[in-house]
Amino acid sequence: MxxxxxxxxxxxxxxxxxxxxxxxxxxxxxxxxxxxxxxxxxxxxxxxxENYVGTYYHAAKLYEELGQQDVAARIYKKGLQISRQEGNMHAFSELQQAYNKMMGLDYEDD
Structure with a gap:
């Protein structure tokens, strides 16, 4: 710091x-x-x-790191909703990727 x-x-x-x-x-x-x-x-x-889109990714990541996946998931989902509503598709994409990774839904083709 x-x-x-x-x-x-x-x-x-x-x-x-x-x-x-x-x-x-x-x-x-x-x-x-x-x-x-x-x-x-x-x-x-x-x-x-609520419309400060940048908060959602970092707040959810913090809760994820603290082992509070339920809270992180709720924040990611709200962030997805707000970022879409605000037309911020870059933030939407980042939130979607982070949420999918946390949920074990990310995968790579071999």
Whole structure:
């Protein structure tokens, strides 16, 4: 974790506590050092900024890594719905691949 970057992000958050990009950046910054803080920022994004598509992949991955596949699956599915609704087919494709992999539905032809 880069302390200077974290301090700057916290200043941004103080200036605008509802900015989804700042919340997302904080979740990403905390991801490696404080999983609970990262999770709380992802949860805030999911609750308050439903259309912030970038959240879904990373939040679901975090839950997947924590062994909470049911929560991860729910987040992937919601992300698929939102990304399609927003017309973000790149995010849709990434979410679909990650969901399929988690569910054991990815396979490669030999």
């Amino acid at each position: 880069n302390q200077n970057r974290l301090e700057q992000l916290l200043k941004f958050l103080a200036d605008d506590p509802n900015d989804p990009f700042t919340l997302y950046a904080l979740a990403t910054e905390y991801r490696a050092s404080d999983v609970e803080k990262a999770r709380s920022y992802y949860e805030q994004l999911l609750a308050e900024h």
